[in-house]
Amino acid sequence: MKRFPIKVILLSLFIVINLTVICTFPTSMSDNDSEEVVNNLVTFLNKNDITVSPTIIDKETKKVSSATLQNFIEDRDAFAKNILGAKKEVTKNGETYTANENQVIFDGNKFSFVPKTPVTLSETHGIDAVNASKKGKKIAAYYGFDSQNALIVSSDDNGKYHIFMTYTIENLPVFNDYMTFDITSDGLIGFSGVWFTQNSLGEYRNTKSVADALLEFSASKDKPNGKIEISDITLGYNIVDFDTSPTELQPVWRITLKDGSKYYINA
Known part of the structure; x- marks a missing residue:
């Protein structure tokens, strides 16, 4: 019988537990989501050293345009x-x-x-x-x-x-x-x-929810190490290519941390 080092066993157990948590946590919210869902999201993020106030987690479905801009x-x-x-x-x-x-x-x-x-x-x-x-x-x-x-x-x-x-x-x-x-x-x-x-507005679509954006941020390799405190979440756009005119826009959620640093998640 093949024996595995205790470190390998513990690491495998850690991965299984975390995958279970991520898979069982709701990955999106609808207009009918309750405060309980928001609070569960906040609790999940806290366990991953990310602090965010429930008051800045918007449950409403937002719409964005496939707009283009010109220089x-x-x-x-x-x-x-x-x-x-x-x-x-x-x-x-x-x-x-x-x-x-x-x-x-x-x-x-x-x-x-x-x-x-x-x-x-x-x-x-x-x-x-x-x-x-x-x-x-x-x-x-x-x-x-x-x-x-x-x-x-x-x-x-x-x-x-x-x-x-x-x-x-x-x-x-x-x-x-x-x-x-x-x-x-x-x-x-x-x-x-x-x-x-503005050059044109284009078609409209629903955005990724704030919950999805926060979960994506929590799994991102680009987020800072250590404890994180989120102070603001704002929906907007980023110009994709400044060398093209007209140019397309990418809808994004901008996540602002307490220290002022900003991170963008595609919406």
């Missing part, structure tokens, strides 16, 4: 001249455009406007923590960016305001389609980002 910038030369001032002489060196020591710089599909000194605009006058987001939207419009479907938030860093503008599809954020504007009472310090806007 806002179709002509880099024209875009740079518009930002720098169409009547000014613009020189080009590689991916850097310069006029009066102000620069527009391209890095792949990312662009940056770097003025030598703050640009004084009527939209920056009287900026404060209360109106910073509205001011940011007006500045975006001033430079020709379509901000109608944008989610805009701001933060105050001792009088320096960071305006974060994210594109949305029917109120769902496109997480990697965003711009940042830096503003003080002296004017616009600069802005940077990528900006793709």
Whole structure:
């Protein structure tokens, strides 16, 4: 009779137990799922060193679109001249455009406007923590960016305001389609980002449930080691390929941890 080392036996038993737990745990939720199912999910995750509040686990079925976006910038030369001032002489060196020591710089599909000194605009006058987001939207419009479907938030860093503008599809954020504007009472310090806007909406489908996304995250090799605390779960999209326009979107659940790190599970 062949004998197996005790370590092999224990490892085999551990694998069987865990497979049994995963197979017997419900892998999806319907609209009629009770709080008991959510609590069972939370308990299961806790046993795997993942803490999440039941209040952020949405049981409703969500729908997403097979939308496509197109790059806002179709002509880099024209875009740079518009930002720098169409009547000014613009020189080009590689991916850097310069006029009066102000620069527009391209890095792949990312662009940056770097003025030598703050640009004084009527939209920056009287900026404060209360109106910073509205001011940011007006500045975006001033430079020709379509901000109608944008989610805009701001933060105050001792009088320096960071305006974060994210594109949305029917109120769902496109997480990697965003711009940042830096503003003080002296004017616009600069802005940077990528900006793709809606091309088509396409067909709709139901998403993967939050429960499925959390279970997939718990089994992921990419999640951090040790105890994990989830602070937020948000449905949205990610651009698949920035080098293609129009480009497709991937619906995703964004899982944000307490330390601020973010993980994306296809929805």
